[in-house]
Amino acid sequence: MKLKGKIALITGGSSGIGKATAQLFIQEGAQVIITGRDKITLDHTVQELGHHTIGIVTDAGSMKDLMHLNEELRQYTSHLDIVFVNAGFGKYAPLELIDEVHYEEMFNTIVRGTLFTVQQVLPLMTNNSAIVLNTSIVTEVGMPNSSVYSAAKSAVQSFTKTFASELISRGIRVNAVSPGPIQTNYFDRSNLSKEQVDSFTTSFAPQVPIQRFGLASEVAEAVMFLASEAASFIVGTELSVDGGFPKIKTK
Structure with missing residues (x-):
C-alpha cells in the first residue's frame, strides 16, 4: 500500500496509460480522480475501477x-x-500537409493543457506532493510525419525542468515519464487508418531492443515510483519506459 491515504488526479484516465495508472494507484491505497472527454467512456471506467474512483x-x-x-x-x-x-493524443502528417487545425489540436491539448492543468491544481497541492508529466520518446529521435506532435511533447519535456525548479520550494516534486511504443488505444484519436497503424506497429516493433511493445501497466509502475516516497530525492527527471529504443541497438 505505497499510496495509502493519498488523493491523486489523473488526466486522461479513462483509457490506456491513464487507466492503468489509476488501477495501480487504487491497488496501492489511493483515492483517484480521473478526467476524460467522453462522459460515457468515463462513467464506464469509474464503474470498472470501483468506489475509490471519481470521474x-x-x-x-x-x-x-x-x-x-x-x-x-x-x-x-x-x-x-x-x-x-x-491527457493527450497524437496526430501525424508530412510537413507539406500540416495545417492550422493539426497544429492547434496538438498544442492546445498537449502544451496548453499541461501548462494550465498544473496551474489550476497548484492551490490544491500539499507539501511533499508530486506531479508527473507525460512526455514521449519522440523528443529524442527524429521521426517522420511527427513534427508537430514532437514539438508539443518537447515543450512538456521542458516544463518538467522549469516547473520542478519553480515548485520545489513549495514542497512539490515535478518529474516526467517518457513512454516508448506502448500497447494502448493511443491511435484511436489519431488521423491514421487501421492499415497505417498496423503497418507502423509491424515495422516499429523490431526496432525495439526488447523486441516487443510495452504495456500500459509497465508505464504505470514508473509513474507510481515517481509519485511515491521511493522517489523523494528525484526532481526534474524524465524516466524513460521504452524497451531501450532509441538509445541502444542490438544489431
Whole structure:
C-alpha cells in the first residue's frame, strides 16, 4: 500500500496509460480522480475501477474546461497529493500537409493543457506532493510525419525542468515519464487508418531492443515510483519506459 491515504488526479484516465495508472494507484491505497472527454467512456471506467474512483468530464484541449478544473476538483477534495498530467493524443502528417487545425489540436491539448492543468491544481497541492508529466520518446529521435506532435511533447519535456525548479520550494516534486511504443488505444484519436497503424506497429516493433511493445501497466509502475516516497530525492527527471529504443541497438 505505497499510496495509502493519498488523493491523486489523473488526466486522461479513462483509457490506456491513464487507466492503468489509476488501477495501480487504487491497488496501492489511493483515492483517484480521473478526467476524460467522453462522459460515457468515463462513467464506464469509474464503474470498472470501483468506489475509490471519481470521474470528471473535462477536455484538456478546452481553455474553458481548464479554467473550471480547480472548481470541479474542489467539489470532491480539499487537496491533492499526486497529479499525473497524462491527457493527450497524437496526430501525424508530412510537413507539406500540416495545417492550422493539426497544429492547434496538438498544442492546445498537449502544451496548453499541461501548462494550465498544473496551474489550476497548484492551490490544491500539499507539501511533499508530486506531479508527473507525460512526455514521449519522440523528443529524442527524429521521426517522420511527427513534427508537430514532437514539438508539443518537447515543450512538456521542458516544463518538467522549469516547473520542478519553480515548485520545489513549495514542497512539490515535478518529474516526467517518457513512454516508448506502448500497447494502448493511443491511435484511436489519431488521423491514421487501421492499415497505417498496423503497418507502423509491424515495422516499429523490431526496432525495439526488447523486441516487443510495452504495456500500459509497465508505464504505470514508473509513474507510481515517481509519485511515491521511493522517489523523494528525484526532481526534474524524465524516466524513460521504452524497451531501450532509441538509445541502444542490438544489431
